[in-house]
Amino acid sequence: xxxxxxxxxxxxxxxxxxxxxxxxxxxxxxxxxxxxxxxxxxxxxxxxxxxxxxxxxxxxxxxxxxxxxxxxxxxxxxxxxxxxxxxxxxxxxxxxxxxxxxxxxxxxxxxxxxxxxxxxxxxxxxxxxxxxxxxxxxxxxxxxxxxxxxxxxxxxxxxxxxxxxxxxxxxxxxxxxxxxxxxxxxxxxxxxxxxxxxxxxxxxxxxxxxxxxxx
Amino acid sequence: xxxxxxxxxxxxxxxxxxxxxxxxxxxxxxxxxxxxxxxxxxxxxxxxxxxxxxxxxxxxxxxxxxxxxxxxxxxxxxxxxxxxxxxxxxxxxxxxxxxxxxxxxxxxxxxxxxxxxxxxxxxxxxxxxxxxxxxxxxxxxxxxxxxxxxxxxxxxxxxxxxxxxxxxxxxxxxxxxxxxxxxxxxxxxxxxxxxxxxxxxxxxxxxxxxxxxxxxxxxxxxxxxxxxxxxxxxxxxxxxxxxxxxxxxxxxxxxxxxxxxxxxxxxxxxxxxxxxxxxxxxxxxxxxxxxxxxxxxxxxxxxxxxxxxxxxxxxxxxxxxxxxxxxxxxxxxxxxxxxxxxxxxxxxxxxxxxxxxxxxxxxxxxxxxxxxxxxxxxxxxxxxxxxxxxx
Numbered sequence: 022x023x024x025x026x027x028x029x030x031x032x033x034x035x036x037x038x039x040x041x042x043x044x045x046x047x048x049x050x051x052x053x054x055x056x057x058x059x060x061x062x063x064x065x066x067x068x069x070x071x072x073x074x075x076x077x078x079x080x081x082x083x084x085x086x087x088x089x090x091x092x093x094x095x096x097x098x099x100x101x102x103x104x105x106x107x108x109x110x111x112x113x114x115x116x117x118x119x120x121x122x123x124x125x126x127x128x129x130x131x132x133x134x135x136x137x138x139x140x141x142x143x144x145x146x147x148x149x150x151x152x153x154x155x156x157x158x159x160x161x162x163x164x165x166x167x168x169x170x171x172x173x174x175x176x177x178x179x180x181x182x183x184x185x186x187x188x189x190x191x192x193x194x195x196x197x198x199x200x201x202x203x204x205x206x207x208x209x210x211x212x213x214x215x216x217x218x219x220x221x222x223x224x225x226x227x228x229x230x231x232x233x234x235x236x
Numbered sequence: 237x238x239x240x241x242x243x244x245x246x247x248x249x250x251x252x253x254x255x256x257x258x259x260x261x262x263x264x265x266x267x268x269x270x271x272x273x274x275x276x277x278x279x280x281x282x283x284x285x286x287x288x289x290x291x292x293x294x295x296x297x298x299x300x301x302x303x304x305x306x307x308x309x310x311x312x313x314x315x316x317x318x319x320x321x322x323x324x325x326x327x328x329x330x331x332x333x334x335x336x337x338x339x340x341x342x343x344x345x346x347x348x349x350x351x352x353x354x355x356x357x358x359x360x361x362x363x364x365x366x367x368x369x370x371x372x373x374x375x376x377x378x379x380x381x382x383x384x385x386x387x388x389x390x391x392x393x394x395x396x397x398x399x400x401x402x403x404x405x406x407x408x409x410x411x412x413x414x415x416x417x418x419x420x421x422x423x424x425x426x427x428x429x430x431x432x433x434x435x436x437x438x439x440x441x442x443x444x445x446x447x448x449x450x451x452x453x454x455x456x457x458x459x460x461x462x463x464x465x466x467x468x469x470x471x472x473x474x475x476x477x478x479x480x481x482x483x484x485x486x487x488x489x490x491x492x493x494x495x496x497x498x499x500x501x502x503x504x505x506x507x508x509x510x511x512x513x514x515x516x517x518x519x520x521x522x523x524x525x526x527x528x529x530x531x532x533x534x535x536x537x538x539x540x541x542x543x544x545x546x547x548x549x550x551x552x553x554x555x556x557x558x559x560x561x562x563x564x565x566x567x568x569x570x571x572x573x574x575x576x577x578x579x580x581x582x583x584x585x586x587x588x589x590x591x592x593x594x595x596x597x598x599x600x601x602x603x604x605x606x607x608x609x610x611x612x613x614x615x616x617x618x619x620x621x622x623x624x625x626x627x
Contacts, residue, residue, distance in 0.1 A: 074580055095584065102582025113577035115244075117251035122243075127581050129240035155251070 023085050024050040024211035025071060025179060030080035032070055041067060043080070043234045048227065050085075050178075051209040053202055055228035057216060062232045064215040065110065065183055071213060072105055072181045073097040084179050084211075102127055106177035106210075108185045112168040116157035120148055123156055124170045135174045142170040145200055161188040169197060173204050180205055180212045186221070198224055237587050245594035259563060260599050264606035266556040270549045271611040277542050279618035281535060284310065287423055288531035292508060293333070293500035293524055295323060295515065301525045302534060308497035309527055310424045310623075311340055311348040318494035319522050325491060327500060330514075332507035336499040339436035343397045344412065347382045349429045351436020357418075359501065362425055366390055367416030373438060373484055374476025376412040376431045380420035390416055393475075394429070396439045410439050411475035427623060437493050438476075438484065445473040445484035500524065564596055 025048040033040040041063050048054040056064050069075045071082060073089040082089040084104065089097055101107070114123050124139045143149040146166040151159055156167055165188045172180060182201060186194040198221065205212035214225070222228060249256045287309050296304040297317040306312040318341070327335040336359060339351030354369070356362075367390025370377055378388055388394060395409040412431060420426055437443055458465040473480050486493075502508035515524035568575070575588050614621075 098579070098582045098584060100582070101580070105582070107580060109577065109580070113573070113580070115574055115577075117248050118244075122247065126244075126578075127583070129243060130237060130583050130587055132240075 023083070024048045024052060025054075025213065026081070026083040027071065028081040028083070030070065030082065031078045032066065032075065033078060039063060039066070040236055041070075041231075041234055042236060043067070046229065048211045048213060050211050051206055052227065053205055053212040053214065053225055055214055055216060055222065055225035056231055057219070057222065057228055058231040059217060063235055064217075064231045067231055067234070068181050068183055068213060068215050072107060072179070073101055102131055103175070104178045106172035106175070106180040108168050108172045108180075108182035110183040110187070110215075112164045114156045114164055114167055114171075116155060119153050119155055120151045120159070120167050121153060123167055124174050126171065128175055131175070133175065135176075138176060139170060139174040142173055142200075146170055146197070162190070162193055165189060166193075166197065169201070173200070176204070176208045176210075178208065178210050180210050181215075182213070183215045184217070185214060186216065186218060194218075194221075237584075238590065241587050241590040242594050244591045245598055248595055249598045256599055257602070259560065260602040260606060263556060263560055263600065263603035264610060266549075266553050267603060267607035268610040268614075270546055270553070271607065272614040273542065273545060273549070275611060275615045275618050276622065277538060279615075279622045280538065283423075283619055283622045284531055284534075288527040291499060291527045292502055293511060294497055294527055295319070295327065295335075295500050295522055295524050296497040298518075298521055298523045301523065301530045304497060304523070304525060305527050305530045307340055308338055308499070311350060311428050313343075313348070316496065317521075318496065319498070320491060321493040321495055322491040323522055324495060324498055327498060327511075330511070332511055333500045333502040336501070337433050337495050338497045338499065339433060339440075339494065340496040341494070342436065342439050344376075344394050344429045345382075345386055345397070347379070347386075347427055347429050349376070349396055349431055349436060349439065351431050351433040351439075353433055356430070356499070359499065360421070360423070360425055362421060363419045364416040365419035367414070370415055370430070370432050370435075372476070372481060373432065373435055374410065374413055374481075375415045375435070376429050377416040377418055378414060379418055379426040379428045379430070381426040382429055383414075383417040388414055388417075390414055408441075408472070408474055410435070413476070422619075424623065433495075434486075435476075437486070440494065442488065442493050443484055443486040445476065445480050446470050448483065564592075568592055 025046075027043045027046040029045070030043040031041070056067060058064050066075065070077055071084075073082065073084070073092070077090060080090070084100070087100060087104075089100070092100065115126070118126065120143065121136075121139070124143065125135060128135045140149065140152075143152060146169060148159075148163055148166050148170065151163060156164055159167065165185065169182070169185055172182065180201065185201065186197055189197060201212055201214065202224070204210065214221075288305065291309055294304060294308050296308060297319050299316060303314045303316055307314040307316055321337065324335050324337050327333060334355065336355045337352060338356075340348055342349040342351075350356075357369070364377060365380070366383075367377070376394070383389065386394070392414045393411050394414065395411050398409050412429070412435070418425065418430075431439075434443065454469070473483065476484060500511060502511055512524055512526075515522060578588055579585065
């Protein structure tokens with residue numbers, strides 16, 4: 022089953038101060054890939070390109086059998102909603118919603134019910150006791166786990182996580198990484214994780230340093 | 237999509253309920269103001285029109301016709317000159333009209349005391365709901381609201397108010413016997429205390445009752461040819477009872493006794509025209525007015541003012557809506573990160589626009605409901621407030 026493939030990908034911001042070029046990158050389905058590098062090297066930009074949040078200047082981004090560069094903005098959005106799971110660096114939770122509402126937010130708009138999966142995830146991530154609590158009342162670590170649960174609740178085929186363990190202690194960091202890897206393996210999803218934590222390096226079967234792709 | 241957008245909008249508004257309610261309340265006030273004004277204007281018209289139209293002519297002291305109408309028809313406290321009872325006699329002497337005197341100078345527990353004659357009750361179709369009509373000096377019947385609000389019933393009593401606290405030689409309060417309560421009429425009569433005209437004159441000091449001076453020599457200060465001058469020890473009566481009723485007597489000529497106004501009910505149109513002509517001269521100390529004409533003139537002024545107020549309120553409403561639009565725009569700008577997240581997750585711009593629109597709709601709907609509630613509250617009290625304003 023096809024995973025994520027980047028071919029001859031180029032991107033630059035309008036200011037022209039940042040350029041990125043990837044000749045070829047392939048993440049097989051059900052496999053995990055680590056994007057490493059110090060802050061400001063373009064890890065998040067590459068992740069957003071892979072997730073279809075940014076359009077490249079040139080090249081091809083293929084998720085499964087879908088070439089994102091051939092899709093319209095609306096088609097990319099619909100694809101993300103059903104196929105992609107995203108964990109943002111700042112969690113991007115809606116503070117006026119409860120844990121349950123945040124986790125199930127994308128499903129509300131697709132009209133699907135992912136409550137059982139979301140419940141199981143919440144239990145695994147030890148946030149189930151906050152199920153009906155607004156996320157504004159949670160700690161940073163708990164908020165991050167809610168963001169992870171939201172990304173996994175619809176069992177996406179492609180999972181992109183930006184520093185998913187940044188706010189967690191070592192114990193919870195391993196728990197979250199286990200969960201991400203397990204979900205990816207169970208659903209044969211391709212997992213891409215951006216991190217600056219070198220300690221996580223041994224967990225990735227494949228990894229790359231983004232600065233290698235910045236000319 | 238609509239259900240999801242509505243859920244999101246509802247959650248946001250509910251979570252920020254204090255801010256949302258404040259905005260809705262501000263909008264509600266601006267929306268409700270013209271509505272309430274319209275309701276109040278309508279109430280003024282309703283309360284005043286029937287009474288003005290049912291009163292053919294009104295004779296009173298020369299001056300403001302509006303003040304005269306407000307005092308004689310709605311018993312509003314107005315400092316107007318008095319006219320003498322001579323005018324009552326003169327009108328009756330013409331045989332052109334029936335004349336009903338009114339003396340509305342005094343008050344009891346804040347309610348106007350209306351000194352009149354029994355014809356007034358027939359003319360206003362006032363029925364005694366409880367007790368009986370006034371039968372002698374010192375009796376009073378109460379308007380329905382006066383009785384209800386002050387907890388008075390037949391068999392009870394109430395004092396007339398001392399109109400001038402610092403005038404030691406002035407009018408002393410009279411204890412009046414409540415003989416009846418009138419059925420509610422929905423007019424100013426509900427708020428009045430009715431007494432016989434002579435009782436009103438008694439309150440004014442034109443009549444009085446006291447111990448028999450002739451029988452008590454120690455109370456006589458000076459004996460004149462036709463008068464006996466009593467000293468301060470003579471006991472004055474402040475309540476008319478069956479026992480002391482005969483001691484009450486009037487001083488001076490009845491023609492000189494004061495009246496506030498006279499309701500004039502001409503026999504026909506010709507009589508009305510004749511009477512109107514009789515009181516046209518500016519040199520006369522009295523004027524004969526047609527309350528319906530005064531009322532229409534008042535309403536015409538009121539509508540002009542209302543139109544002006546509506547223009548001002550329209551500008552205010554536009555400004556309030558513009559400020560609200562700015563508040564929404566700033567709020568959405570502050571929440572741009574949130575909407576970008578939703579967009580990143582794959583939620584369509586249409587769904588996001590719908591969410592924002594629903595938030596605005598929820599707040600404006602709340603504002604409209606609050607405005608309607610406020611208008612309803614004003615409407616339910618409008619007539620009471622108008623009567624209070626008039627009284």
